Amino acid sequence: MKTKIIISFLIFAGLFISCSKDNEPNPKDIDTTKEYIISLGFSGEITEEYTPLSNNKTSSFVGGNKVKSQNNVSTVSGNDLYGIQVYRGTTPFAYGLFDDVSNIKINLLSGNKYKFVVSVVKDGKNKICSDSKGLAYYKPFDTRGSNPIKLSNKFEYNNYYFFQSLDKGRSCFKGYSYYYYPLTDRYYGELSDYEPTNDGSLSIELKHVVFGLKYTISGITDGSVRFICKNKDVTFFDNSGIVSNFESEPQIRTFENVYDSWLYADNYTENVTVQVIWTRDVGVVQDLGSKVVQVKRNAMNVIRVKLGADDGSSTFGITTDSDVAMGSEEITVPLQK
Incomplete structure (x- = not known):
């Protein structure tokens, strides 16, 4: 009888130990996220x-x-x-x-x-x-x-x-x-x-991710000048009635494509269109034409309009005052006659 009891106890103990081991978590299943x-x-x-x-x-x-x-x-x-x-x-x-x-x-x-x-x-x-x-x-x-x-x-x-x-x-x-x-x-x-x-x-x-923009006008001998600067449908400047040397207030504007101006920051530029109209005292309206110019990221882009009595000699250019690492440049192009 005692032998049967001992055997039964050993069998039960073995089953208990086996079940305990089966219930232990697998180390691979433990969440180690911190x-x-x-x-x-x-x-x-x-x-x-x-x-x-x-x-x-x-x-x-x-x-x-x-x-x-x-x-x-x-x-x-x-x-x-x-x-x-x-x-x-x-x-x-x-x-x-x-x-x-x-x-x-x-x-x-x-x-x-x-x-x-x-x-x-x-x-x-x-x-x-x-x-x-x-x-x-x-x-x-x-x-x-x-x-x-x-x-x-x-x-x-x-x-x-x-x-x-x-x-x-x-x-x-x-x-x-x-x-x-x-x-x-x-x-x-x-x-x-x-x-x-x-x-x-x-x-x-x-x-x-911005650009600066301003303009100057010099050489007005008579009449008045209208200056327009835009990018597609967005107008940055549209000023008329300018009768003498003029310097605009600077603007700081955010590029519309913020991501690209960050991604290509070292050389990022966009185009703006500049148009100059000169109304002379004699009543003649001279559309001196429009030009596409580039503006640089993180620079004050100064558009300089130079006029003269003879519209054939009138020119305008853009000066980019920028960080020494970027350099500065001035591009002067003749106006359309």
């Missing part, structure tokens, strides 16, 4: 002491205004808006709209590669249209359905809502007016294939 806290910072042209647009290496542009800079870092204004979109692989992962960049942090998971897209509008809180409460901002900081995104200074982890216009120039200004090539000072940058391995920080390089 979460890391990453701090974000920015570098590149947004941190340079000078901007070629100012033609003054001791100043920088903040919202289109020159502000003295003493420390190799461009002035950061509490009115600047930073839109940041994060992708995990190709899927939207998180987004956030910030006006305080002193402590931007995001939680990322190990074993994944992330892409960051950043677009900055200087003085954006005064430029870009917001909702009735002033808490959320429209294009270029809009999400699907053209809905505004709230300024929260934190990331929202969401794969359905995401920024859809960070790489485009079109912007919504106060009064819900939309503009191509808007009068905004803008920066853009991307960082791809970032794989976190521990808590740390990363820096995203930003490029200035």
